[in-house]
Amino acid sequence: MDYLDELFGLKGKVALVTGASSGLGSHAAKALAKAGASVALVARREDRLLALAEDLSGMGVKALSVPADVTDKSQCERVFDEIESELGPVDILLHGAGIAKLRRAENHTREEWDTVMAIDLTAAFELSQIFTNRLLDRGQESGRIIYLSSVMGLVANSVHRCVSYQAAKHGVHGLTKQLAIEWAKYGITVNAVAPAYFPTEMTIDPTTGQIPEKMLKRMEQFTPMGRTGLPEEIETAVVFLASPASTYVTGTVVPVDGGWTAW
Numbered sequence: 001m002d003y004l005d006e007l008f009g010l011k012g013k014v015a016l017v018t019g020a021s022s023g024l025g026s027h028a029a030k031a032l033a034k035a036g037a038s039v040a041l042v043a044r045r046e047d048r049l050l051a052l053a054e055d056l057s058g059m060g061v062k063a064l065s066v067p068a069d070v071t072d073k074s075q076c077e078r079v080f081d082e083i084e085s086e087l088g089p090v091d092i093l094l095h096g097a098g099i100a101k102l103r104r105a106e107n108h109t110r111e112e113w114d115t116v117m118a119i120d121l122t123a124a125f126e127l128s129q130i131f132t133n134r135l136l137d138r139g140q141e142s143g144r145i146i147y148l149s150s151v152m153g154l155v156a157n158s159v160h161r162c163v164s165y166q167a168a169k170h171g172v173h174g175l176t177k178q179l180a181i182e183w184a185k186y187g188i189t190v191n192a193v194a195p196a197y198f199p200t201e202m203t204i205d206p207t208t209g210q211i212p213e214k215m216l217k218r219m220e221q222f223t224p225m226g227r228t229g230l231p232e233e234i235e236t237a238v239v240f241l242a243s244p245a246s247t248y249v250t251g252t253v254v255p256v257d258g259g260w261t262a263w
Contacts, residue, residue, distance in 0.1 A: 007245040015092035015242065016083060018070050018127065018161065021048035023200035024148055024234050025096030030198035031235035032242060037092065038062035040083040046071055062087055070097050070123040073130075080130055089138060092242045093123045093131040096148035098200055100165040113164040119162030120168035125175055129188070131184060135159045142187040144242050145179065147172050148234075149192040159197070159218045169194075174251050189250040191241045196257035198229040224259030 005011075019025030033039050033056040041049045041056075041063065049065035055064035068075040083090055098120045103110040128145050135143045139260035153163075153169030174190060180190040186215050187250045197203060197219040201209050211219070211228065220226050235252050240246055255261050 001118060001247055002222075005036075008239055008243040009036050010092070010239075010242060012036045013091040013242075014040070014083065014087045014089060016042060016079070016090045016127075017094045017096055018042045018123070019095070019097030019113060020052060020238045021147065023046040023096075023202065024195060024198060024231060025094075026052055026147060027231045027234050027253045028094055028096050028238045030148075032092065033059050033063065034095070034235070035243065036061060036240050037242070038064075038087045040064045040066050040079075040090070040103045042066050042068055042070065042079055043097065051258050057080045065192065066088060070095075070127065071118040073126050076123075076127055076130055079092050080134060084134075089134065089140070089255055091142075092144040092146070093127060094146045094148065095120045095127055098148070098150075098202075100162045101159070102160055102162050104161045105163040106158075106171075108163050116164035116168050117171075120165065120166060121171045121175070124172055128175075128179060132186065132188060135188065140187075141245075144243060144246075145188060145190040146238060146241050147176060147190075147192040148238075149173060149176075149194045149253065151194045151255055153192070153194060153251065154226060154261050158217060158222055176253060179252045184250055184260070189246060190220065191246075193234065193237045193241065193251060194255045194257065195229060196223060196260040197243075198234070201233070203228075222260060222263075223257070227258065229256065229258060231235070241263070 015037045017029040020041035046067040053065045054061040153173045176192045
């Protein structure tokens with residue numbers, strides 16, 4: 001266990017997780033807490049952040065709720081200020097906030113396009129800028145940036161029509177690679193986790209709490225394992241990319257997809 005802790009333990013590290021109020025973002029936050037990191041939870045729904053912070057505190061780590069809109073750079077600067085004051089400088093940035101607008105491409109509106117880009121792609125870049133500039137200002141020589149992306153950044157979507165989401169996630173993967181080569185000299189690794197379909201708020205029908213049967217069948221059809229992911233199955237990839245063991249891993253996209261991209 002000491003050896004595993006040496007490889008993957010995050011005690012003494014401070015992680016900032018956006019999109020932490022639900023879905024895979026909340027599970028990523030739990031994963032980092034399980035590894036021993038102090039975790040700052042960022043999203044717009046404060047009640048959910050407070051509930052998750054209480055759960056993480058029960059694991060014996062420090063947890064901080066910081067409600068904010070990640071599309072507002074001034075709010076993001078304030079988030080970093082608050083975290084640094086309460087927990088210390090941020091070592092790990094995980095951008096899990098995301099949104100999808102479902103509509104056929106010929107009917108997709110500019111407003112829908114701009115909304116998705118702002119949250120899924122632009123916020124990823126601006127948060128990374130803030131993180132890196134502050135790291136450089138304090139003379140730190142290592143840091144971790146992880147984007148919670150999607151396999152839809154690697155392929156087209158055979159289940160849903162969501163052109164802006166597809167474009168944004170492809171952009172996230174391009175951002176991952178470019179920042180990785182530019183910031184490698186600073187000891188910052190930049191990677192992305194690319195899940196396939198999981199039962200989250202983005203996929204379930206709120207009236208039933210389940211993925212609609214017609215959609216579920218298509219998800220299972222295109223997944224070699226024949227099922228959607230379990231939320232906790234995202235955790236190992238997150239911990240690995242955040243851990244001391246991944247110092248030579250950068251510019252990568254790690255699919256957690258049941259074989260979706262292996263066809």
